[in-house]
Amino acid sequence: MDQKNNPYLSKLKNQLNMKLNSLHLNTSKSLEKYINKFQNLNVNTDRLNPSRLIEKYQDKFQKIATNKSIYNQVILKQSKFWARSITWVLMSGTAFCIGWVAIAETEEIVIATGKLEPKSGVVEVQMPLEGVASEILVKEGEKVTKGQILIRLDTEITEARNTALRKNLESNQLILDKLALLVKEGAVSQIQYLQQALKVEDLKSEIKTNLVRLKYQKIIAPSDGMVFDLAAKGPGYVAMTSQPVLKIVPLDQLIAKIEIDSRSIGFVQEGKLAEISIDSFPASDFGVIEGKVTRISSDALPPSPAEGKGYRFPADIVLNNQYLKLKTGQKLDLQAGMSLSANIKLRKVTYLQLLLNKFTDKADSLKSI
Secondary structure, eight states, X not given: OOTTTOHHHHHHHHHHTSOXXXXXXXXXXXXXXXXXXXXXXXXXTTTSOHHHHHHHHHHHHHHHHTOHXXXXXXXXXXXXXXXXXXXXXHHHHHHHHHHHHHHOEEEEEEEEEEEEEETTOOEEEXXXXXXXXXXXXXXXXXXXXXXXXXXXXXXXXXXXXXXXXXXXHHHHHHHHHHHHHHHHHTSXXXXXXXXXXXXXXXXXXXXXXXXXXXXXXXXXXXXXXXXXXXXXXXXXXXXXXTSXXXXXXXXXXXXXXXXXXXXXXXXXXXXXXXXXXXXXXXXXXXXXXXXXXEEEOXXXXXXXXXXXXXXXXXXXXXXXXXXXXXXXXXXXXXXXXXXXXXXXXXXXXXXXXXXHHHHHHHHHHHHTO
């Protein structure tokens, strides 16, 4: 028989090329039996003599090859064990997560923003009198002591005016003395004398005022601290009495000045603990500073539409430390004016309560639309 055209040999080779896996492949027992028997010969199929094979197993192969029911049956089946295992794992994991969310507790917090300020407040230094700066004796960030001269004003105009006033006073005083003699002789009226006397007193008063102006031609530090927000950058600066020329930040304890949204003020009370994160030093790298709420304003600040802020309550937080401590042990000192975020701890709640509260808030906000 021609080996190439033998239908039995062709079907046999097709069956032999299939990789049998007892866990995933299910064939008829008769086909599996004879194919396994053929594989146990340990002979390469390409070098096997087809004539001998067909001659020996021709009847059995013919019976198997012509049995259509063998080739129509499903040979791949999904294992029920793995399906059940995956289902149970998913159900168990879901049940565990729900139970954990319902039992595990966390801190409910209120987030507020603000900045660091000295406890005694920033001191604004204003010019008592208008004038032109001749000397700027301090720099931005420089530490100063109480009574130290900060700025000198140009005294040339004031001194020149003072000299002119003194000369004017001398001449008017001479006139007054002569009028006093004439009044006694009846040459002039008493009214003329009194008018001249009033003029002399006005000049004396103006000289005193000018002397006061000379006294205030130098700006003195009202307290110890650090120079901040210096407006006068150099000589020639024109000082106005309505605007501060510089600020002095006292070198005492810094506190966190924050503003709490009116919608979150309900559970915030004095004595609540807080964690302070400095915006310029990420908390993930530099950590946080512990603190305590010490003051809450009794009245809210008005809304600020330009800044996107509604009603909010000012509050103070006293810091446990005046520095940030790195993992290496290095300390970073805090400075007034640094912006911050405060997480105020309110109470312990479960994660489920927290999720339900968030959901309720969202639902209420949608109702108001």
